[in-house]
Amino acid sequence: MSCVKGLVESGQLTSVPPQYIFRTNPDQDHLTVTEPEAIPTIDLSLLTTGTPDQRSKVIQDLHHACQDWGFFTVTNHGIPATLQEKMISAIEGFFQLAEEEKREYSGKELFDPIRWGTSFNLEADKVLLWRDYLKIHVHPNFHAPANPSGFREILHEYCIRTRQVASELLKGISKSLGLEENYINKKMEVGSVSHQLFVANLYPPCPQPELAMGLPPHSDHGLLTLLMQNELKGLQIRHDGKWVAVDPLPDAFLVNIGDHMEILTNGKYKSVVHRAVVNGKATRISVGTAHGPPLDSVVSPAPELVAREGQLPAYHGITYKEYLMIQQKNQLNGKSCLDHLRL
Ligand SMILES: O=C(O)CCC(=O)C(=O)O
Numbered sequence: 001m002s003c004v005k006g007l008v009e010s011g012q013l014t015s016v017p018p019q020y021i022f023r024t025n026p027d028q029d030h031l032t033v034t035e036p037e038a039i040p041t042i043d044l045s046l047l048t049t050g051t052p053d054q055r056s057k058v059i060q061d062l063h064h065a066c067q068d069w070g071f072f073t074v075t076n077h078g079i080p081a082t083l084q085e086k087m088i089s090a091i092e093g094f095f096q097l098a099e100e101e102k103r104e105y106s107g108k109e110l111f112d113p114i115r116w117g118t119s120f121n122l123e124a125d126k127v128l129l130w131r132d133y134l135k136i137h138v139h140p141n142f143h144a145p146a147n148p149s150g151f152r153e154i155l156h157e158y159c160i161r162t163r164q165v166a167s168e169l170l171k172g173i174s175k176s177l178g179l180e181e182n183y184i185n186k187k188m189e190v191g192s193v194s195h196q197l198f199v200a201n202l203y204p205p206c207p208q209p210e211l212a213m214g215l216p217p218h219s220d221h222g223l224l225t226l227l228m229q230n231e232l233k234g235l236q237i238r239h240d241g242k243w244v245a246v247d248p249l250p251d252a253f254l255v256n257i258g259d260h261m262e263i264l265t266n267g268k269y270k271s272v273v274h275r276a277v278v279n280g281k282a283t284r285i286s287v288g289t290a291h292g293p294p295l296d297s298v299v300s301p302a303p304e305l306v307a308r309e310g311q312l313p314a315y316h317g318i319t320y321k322e323y324l325m326i327q328q329k330n331q332l333n334g335k336s337c338l339d340h341l342r343l
Pocket residue numbers: 199201215220227229234235236274275276286288
């Protein structure tokens with residue numbers, strides 16, 4: 001099975017091979033293109049070092065963003081733009097390695113520390129996706145490919161910094177739920193044994209971009225995903241029954257609420273469905289870090305929230321590891337994985 005990069009570079013591809021033709025549902029495919037300003041924006045520096053008034057305003061903004069969108073942009077996050085650029089270049093360097101070298105990481109097992117591959121799950125995908133990937137388990141145990149040179153150091157720094165940002169956001173989100181600031185961080189053991197997965201997506205230029213799909217509609221596992229990309233757009237999020245094309249602010253991070261935040265909050269903060277479309281111009285790269293609970297922890301609705309709202313738990317608990325296995329063994333399909341847990 002060739003990766004998409006190999007396919008595109010192998011010759012003059014003028015049309016999408018049939019196995020990549022992805023049919024979208026025309027009834028659901030209305031696209032709105034939104035200015036970056038329309039998407040909720042969180043200035044992280046105001047949350048961490050702002051005045052009490054600024055902090056409460058950001059917490060209110062987070063509440064609105066998590067409840068009404070499940071998605072927001074984070075600016076002034078403190079991660080140097082140079083580190084973001086180095087991370088993207090390191091990813092380019094990895095994908096440019098000889099196929100033979102990358103194949104060393106083409107393991108089939110979900111929990112292999114480093115996996116390089118194409119599409120989503122070749123055993124389950126009925127249609128191939130216009131996407132190659134590199135997935136690395138980076139916390140609590142750090143892993144990195146040996147090449148290209150410098151990759152390991154950049155990845156290590158990048159993962160520490162994104163974990164710090166996620167942890168600050170989780171403090172704000174805890175407050176926005178009326179919980180103690182460290183509630184989610186403590187419960188999910190963020191920073192000590194919480195799980196972090198690094199995912200780099202490579203979407204080579206496509207001769208008929210409207211016929212292929214980079215990543216089909218899905219929600220992310222975990223609590224939060226922090227995403228950045230090179231200069232090419234492609235992310236679309238589902239909002240108010242429409243697809244919203246996201247045009248990120250320079251250097252900003254895009255943050256998705258993941259399925260485990262939805263479970264933990266008993267559905268108050270829902271994970272957002274999103275997809276990645278492809279383009280005909282150039283290779284798009286996106287880099288996500290999924291910040292989840294420890295692999296062996298059972299996530300279920302927070303008793304404090306359920307009791308306060310006078311609700312019954314709406315999801316049953318399973319371990320994060322089990323959840324990952326279910327999601328990754330099937331085709332990516334909207335929120336079908338989370339649907340299994342609804343009570
Ligand atoms: O490429 C993108 O913008 C989205 C990537 C994504 O949704 C994912 O890796 O889960």
